[in-house]
Amino acid sequence: MKDTRWLNHYPADVNAEVQIEERSLSALLDAAVNRFDSDISLEYHGDQWSYREVQQIADRLAGCLFQRGFKKGDRLSIMLPNCPQYIFSAFAAFKVGGIIVQTNPMYVERELEYQLNDTEAEFIICHDSLYERVKNVQDRTYLKNIIVVKEKEETVIDESDIFFEDFLNTYVSEHPEVQINPMEDIAVLQYTGGTTGEPKGVMLTHQNFINQIEQYYEYLFKQLDSQEDLNRVVISFLPLFHIFGFANVTMFGFKFGYKQVLLPRFEVETVLKLIKEDPPFIFYGVPTMYTAMLNYPNVESFGIEKINGFFCGSSPMPLELYEKFKNLMDKDAFLSDGYGLSEATSGTISNPHSRLKIGSIGLPIPRTKAKIAIETDHGMEDAPVGVEGEILVYGPQVMKGYWNKPEETKATLKDGWLHTGDIGYMDEEGYFYIVDRKKDIIITSGYNVYPREIEEVIYQIPGIREVIVIGLPDEYRGEIVKAYVSVTESQKVTEEEITRFCRDNLATYKVPRMVEIREELPKTSVGKLLKKELRNQELKKLKSN
Known part of the structure; x- marks a missing residue:
C-alpha cells in the first residue's frame, strides 16, 4: 500500500502516526477519574454522577x-x-x-x-x-x-x-x-445484520476502542481540548447499543472529560431546549436528526450557533441539507461527516474540519489506510484514481473477526484489510467518495437493515411465493423499506397481514413501510429474482413523478 496521498491534505497539527498506548477500557475509566475526578460525567433526568x-x-x-x-x-x-x-x-x-x-x-x-x-x-x-x-x-x-x-x-x-x-x-x-490483554481480549460483541439474513457478532477488543478514541482525538478534537472556555457538554441521544453512540460519544467522553446528558431517544423539541439551556461544544447526529431540527419552528432561536462543531454519521449528509444547516451555524464552527462501520469500531474515514470537501466522506483518519480495489482476472487489484471499486480499510480499530463465524471472517478480513462491501472511488487529493453498495443493505434513519432478513421473515407467511425487499429514497429517512410480494393462487394474503406479521417478528425500523402485492416479480429465464432491475424500475418511476 504505497498511495497515501491524503496525508498531504492533513491539517498541520495532526500526527498521522500518533502513538497509542495499550490499555483496557477499565484503565480508560481509571485515567478519567484521575484527571476529572469530581467533574460531572453523566446527567439523566436531572440526576448527576x-x-x-x-x-x-x-x-x-x-x-x-x-x-x-x-x-x-x-x-x-x-x-x-x-x-x-x-x-x-x-x-x-x-x-x-x-x-x-x-x-x-x-x-x-x-x-x-x-x-x-x-x-x-x-x-x-x-x-x-x-x-x-x-x-x-x-x-x-x-x-x-x-x-x-x-x-x-x-x-x-x-x-x-x-x-x-x-x-x-x-x-x-x-x-x-x-x-486484561487489550490487544486480544474482546470487550464488546456488536451485532450487525448479514446479507445471508443471519446477524453476526463483531468482536471488538479493548484496544480497538482505545485506538478509535485516540485516532479521533488526534484528528478532530485535540485543538478543541486546549480551549479553556470550552463548554464540555454533549447531549447523548444516539443509541448506546449502536457503535456510533457507544464508541464515538460515550467511550470518547471518558477521554475528553465532557458531561454526557443522556436521553433515552432523540426528541427534537427536548434536544433543542437542552441546546438553549446549556449549549454542547459538539453535536453528534445522523441526517434525519439534522433534518428534524432544521424543520422545527423558529429553530434559529435555540442557540445552535453557540455549538463549536457538528458531526454527522451513519449515512452521508445530502448536500442540500448541509447547505441549509450551515446557515444556522457560527461561521467558525465545523460540520464534518465521515464513514464507519461496526467492523471498524465505527470510524475509518472522515472530513477534517479545516479542509472539508462536500460530497466526500473525507480522508482516512490517523493510522488508517484505505484503498479502492477492483476485481480482475488475477484477483483483487488496486484501482487507479477516480475509478470505482470496493472500499477497503486497514487500521488498528478494525475488528478481531465475527463471533463463531470463521468463514465469514475470512471472507471479510483478508491480510488485515477489511472489505467493506461499499463501492466508491478516491480523487486526486486522497478524498474518498461512496457511490453504491456491493452489499445488499438499506440504511434507514441511520440503522442498517438487511433485506435478506426481512425476506426470510415474509417467506414464513403461508401463501407467499416470492419476495423482494429493496430500499427506496426518502427525503427524511434517507431510505425506506419496501417489500414486493407475489402470492400463490390458493392463498389470500393481504398487504396488511404481511405488515402485521413483520411487526410481530422484526424490530420496528426493519418493518416495511410499504408492501406491494404483484402477480409476478421480475426474474431471469432460469427463475432468479431480479432485485437490482426492480429497484432501477422503481427509481425511474420516482424520478418521472
Whole structure:
C-alpha cells in the first residue's frame, strides 16, 4: 500500500502516526477519574454522577457480578435505552474481563432469542419495559440471571430475578484484579445484520476502542481540548447499543472529560431546549436528526450557533441539507461527516474540519489506510484514481473477526484489510467518495437493515411465493423499506397481514413501510429474482413523478 496521498491534505497539527498506548477500557475509566475526578460525567433526568461516582458504582457492580459467578470471557447482555445503568454495567463487565453484548431494545423475541443463543449469555441487564420479552425467551436460551432496571414503581418481577438497585445491595467484597490483554481480549460483541439474513457478532477488543478514541482525538478534537472556555457538554441521544453512540460519544467522553446528558431517544423539541439551556461544544447526529431540527419552528432561536462543531454519521449528509444547516451555524464552527462501520469500531474515514470537501466522506483518519480495489482476472487489484471499486480499510480499530463465524471472517478480513462491501472511488487529493453498495443493505434513519432478513421473515407467511425487499429514497429517512410480494393462487394474503406479521417478528425500523402485492416479480429465464432491475424500475418511476 504505497498511495497515501491524503496525508498531504492533513491539517498541520495532526500526527498521522500518533502513538497509542495499550490499555483496557477499565484503565480508560481509571485515567478519567484521575484527571476529572469530581467533574460531572453523566446527567439523566436531572440526576448527576461524577467521574469518581461512575467508577465507584462500576466497581461495586463488578463485585456483585463476580459473586454471582460472572468471570473473564463471560457475556453480559445489556438491553437498555440510554441511561446511566448502561454505562455502569459496561464498565463493570470490563473490570472483571467480561464481554458486553449490545442488545437492541427494539428486538422482538425472535431476534433476542437468536442473539442470546449465539452468545450463550447467562446474564442480562434489561429495562423493566422489556422484562416480559426477556422472560418469554429465557427458557429457550442460556439466561440464568436477569437484572432489571426499574423505572416504574408498579413493576413486578419473579423471585428468581432481581432489580438493579437490589443487586447492587448484594455487594460483599471487591472483585479480584483481572489481567486484561487489550490487544486480544474482546470487550464488546456488536451485532450487525448479514446479507445471508443471519446477524453476526463483531468482536471488538479493548484496544480497538482505545485506538478509535485516540485516532479521533488526534484528528478532530485535540485543538478543541486546549480551549479553556470550552463548554464540555454533549447531549447523548444516539443509541448506546449502536457503535456510533457507544464508541464515538460515550467511550470518547471518558477521554475528553465532557458531561454526557443522556436521553433515552432523540426528541427534537427536548434536544433543542437542552441546546438553549446549556449549549454542547459538539453535536453528534445522523441526517434525519439534522433534518428534524432544521424543520422545527423558529429553530434559529435555540442557540445552535453557540455549538463549536457538528458531526454527522451513519449515512452521508445530502448536500442540500448541509447547505441549509450551515446557515444556522457560527461561521467558525465545523460540520464534518465521515464513514464507519461496526467492523471498524465505527470510524475509518472522515472530513477534517479545516479542509472539508462536500460530497466526500473525507480522508482516512490517523493510522488508517484505505484503498479502492477492483476485481480482475488475477484477483483483487488496486484501482487507479477516480475509478470505482470496493472500499477497503486497514487500521488498528478494525475488528478481531465475527463471533463463531470463521468463514465469514475470512471472507471479510483478508491480510488485515477489511472489505467493506461499499463501492466508491478516491480523487486526486486522497478524498474518498461512496457511490453504491456491493452489499445488499438499506440504511434507514441511520440503522442498517438487511433485506435478506426481512425476506426470510415474509417467506414464513403461508401463501407467499416470492419476495423482494429493496430500499427506496426518502427525503427524511434517507431510505425506506419496501417489500414486493407475489402470492400463490390458493392463498389470500393481504398487504396488511404481511405488515402485521413483520411487526410481530422484526424490530420496528426493519418493518416495511410499504408492501406491494404483484402477480409476478421480475426474474431471469432460469427463475432468479431480479432485485437490482426492480429497484432501477422503481427509481425511474420516482424520478418521472
